[in-house]
Amino acid sequence: MFSRSTIKCAARYKRAFSTTTIRSADFTHAVIGAGVVGLSIARRLQSRQGASTILIERHGHFGNETSSRNSEVIHAGLYYGEDSMKTKLCLKGKQMMYDLCKKNSIAHNNCGKWIVAQDDAQMAAIEKVHDFARTIGVPTHFVSPDEVKRREPDIRAQAGVLESTTTGIVDSHGLMQFLQGDYEENNGICAFNAAVESVEPIDKGAGGWTLWTKDRKTGEQSSVTVETLVNSAGLGAIHISNMILPSHRQIKPYYAKGSYFSYSLSKPRPSILVYPAPVPGHGGLGTHLTLDMSGRIRFGPDVEWVDDPTDLSVNSDRLEEAIDDIKSYLPSIDSSAIGLDYAGIRPKLGKLGAVTSGQGFQDFYIKKEDGFEGFINLLGIESPGLTSCLAIGEEVNDILY
Template sequence: MLYDLCSKHDIPHRNTKKWIVAQTDEQWASCLRLHAHAQALGDAPTRFITAEEAARREPAVKADVGIVESESTGIVDSHALMTYLHGDFENRGGDCAFKTRVTDVEYIPGEGYKITTVSDEDGSVTSITAETLINSAGHGACAINNLILPVERHRTPFYAKGTYFSYGASNPRTSVLVYPVTIPGQGSLGTHLTLDMGGRIRFGPDLEWVDDPNDLKPSPVRLKEALSAILAYMPGVDPTAISLDYCGIRPKLSRGGGVGIGAGFQDFIIQEEQGFPGFVNLLGIESPGLTSSLAIGEMVDQILYQ
C-alpha cells in the first residue's frame, strides 16, 4: 500500500531490499524461523541468498552461515510522507490541533467520549465529545489508555532509546539494508545498517532502556559498544569514520521482550476495547508502524465500520 501511495503522489522512496545475516548456527536457526514465518504470512516474501550471490552483490557484507533477504523492504522520506498524510487529512475535512495536550477522557455511555484538552500556547481548555476515539498517541498511548480503562486494564509504558551512528567514509558501501539476526527474547533488532534517500550509510539503533521518552541526548559510550556489533557483519568499515548522529525512542509494552518468537514477544496492539464501543487502542506501535501506517488505518476502519 505504501509503495503504491508513494508512487502515485511522488513521495521519495526506494525498494532497497534487506539482508538478515547470520554468523552462527544459533543465529541461522533464528533466520530459518523468521523465513518460515514470513512465508506463512504470504505478503512478506523472503528468500535465501547463496554465498556466490552475496559475494557478487555485496562483497563488503560478512555472513558466515547464511543470509535471508526480504525482497519488499524499502526506505521512504518520512517527512515527505507525513507532510502528505497531514495535507490529505485536512483536504478530506479533518482538523489538526497541534501543541494541545489531552488531560482527561470520560466515557459517556450512549454519547461517546468527552475529551478535555489544554493548549500549550495560551493555556486555554477545550472539550469535545466524539462517538469514536482512536488512541494513536505514540509515547502517550498508555497514558490515554489509563484515562479510559479501569485500573486492572492499565498499561505501563517502557522506553527503548536507540542511538544512530553516521558513517563518513566512502567505502565500503552497500545497496541493501543489513540486519544482524535477532535472538528470541531480545528487545531490539540489533545495530543494523540502513540507508537514507541519498545513499548514505547510517548504523543503528542500538538499545538502551530509559525512563524518560524525552531523553534524546546521544552518549559516546554507546558508540564504543556498537562498534563490535557493526564489525561483525561489516568488517571493512573504518571505525574512525563512525560517529554519533541522533537518538530516538521506541515505545515498548514490555522490557526485554519485543523481538523474537516465544515468551516475551509483544506485537502491536490494535483492538476495540471490550465494554468501550468506538474506542480503538493502538499500543506499542514502534518504528514499523510508519511503513505499515496505511494498513493499520485500514484495519481500524474494518474494526469500526465493517
C-alpha cells in the first residue's frame, strides 16, 4: 500500500500523543476516505500539536466519488430541522467556507438562490421555509413580481419567489486541492490506491487499530497501526463500519443516483440558482438550476435508487421528466439543447431519505461508537456535506478531544 518514503514517514512519526494510551502506533490518527469531508477532518486533526495523521483513500486521487459529482452549492441551511446536526454544521460550515475561500483565493460565488412557487401549495411550502429561516437566523426575503421580471425575466414563478442571499457555489476541486495541500504542508501523509480490507482493534479497552490494506495497482498487502480511526469513506463508509461493529449493529447501505443535465445555448442564462419549492415525498429538492464558476447552466440532480454505487452512467430515461420540471420555472428553455451531463451517487441510510425535516428525514451520523475506543463513524454524509465539511472537521476534533 505504502511507498518506501511513506513507511519512513510512519517510522519518523512513531511517537507518543498526550491524550492516548497506545504508544507504539505508526500514527496518531487514520482517516479513511479522501473526499472533501475526509480531507477536512485529516487537515484539522493534523493541526493538533504532536499529531501524525494518515489519510487512506482507495482511489488514486482525492474526491473521486460524491465530492466531485454534485452541484457544488454552498447551502444556506434552510431545510434540515432546527435541532438537526445538518443544520448546525451547515450554518457553521457555510461561514467557514466563505472565510476560507476569501482568505485563500479559492474560486467561489455568493450568487444567491431563488426558491420558486407556481401554485398556492408551493407558496405555502416556501412560506414555511421563510419562517424556519427566521428561527435559525438565515436571511431570506420574498421577491416582488416586478423585481422578478427586472432581474430574471426568463424565470416563471406564478405564485411567488423566496430569495436566499447566503447561498452560493464553490469550485469543489479547487477547495479539495487546497485542503490536501495544506494538510501535506503540515506533514500529513496521504496513501492513495489503498483499499481497506480489514480492521482489527489492538485493545478494545485502551484503543488502537490495525488496518490491513491492498494496493489497487500492485495488489501488495500491508498494514498500519493507528491510535484513532475515523471512518469518512463516503459511499464505502457503511462497508467499513460493518467490518468493525458486531452484526446486530451493522446496517445496509442505500445509494441514490442523481443525474445532471447540461444546456448548450447561451440564452436563457439566469445569474442566480433556481430551486422549485420543496414538495413533501419527492425525496429531493426537485430538478434545480445551478451554475458552475464559468456561468454554465446545469440542471439536477434527480433521485434514482440504485444498488451499484459504481454505476455513474446518466440515465437517458430521466431526461423527459427533468425537462418537464425545468420548464415549470424556465418555460423559454429550448428542450433540444438540454442533454445528458454526469451523475453522482449520494450515500443514504434508508430509502425514505426526505431532504426536509419531518417524517423520513435522515440526519448526519457522526458518532464515537460505544465499546470501540478511538473509533469515530461518519455515515450518510450527503448534502449539505460539501458546505459542512470544515465544520465536520471541527466536530470530529471536538468529539475526540
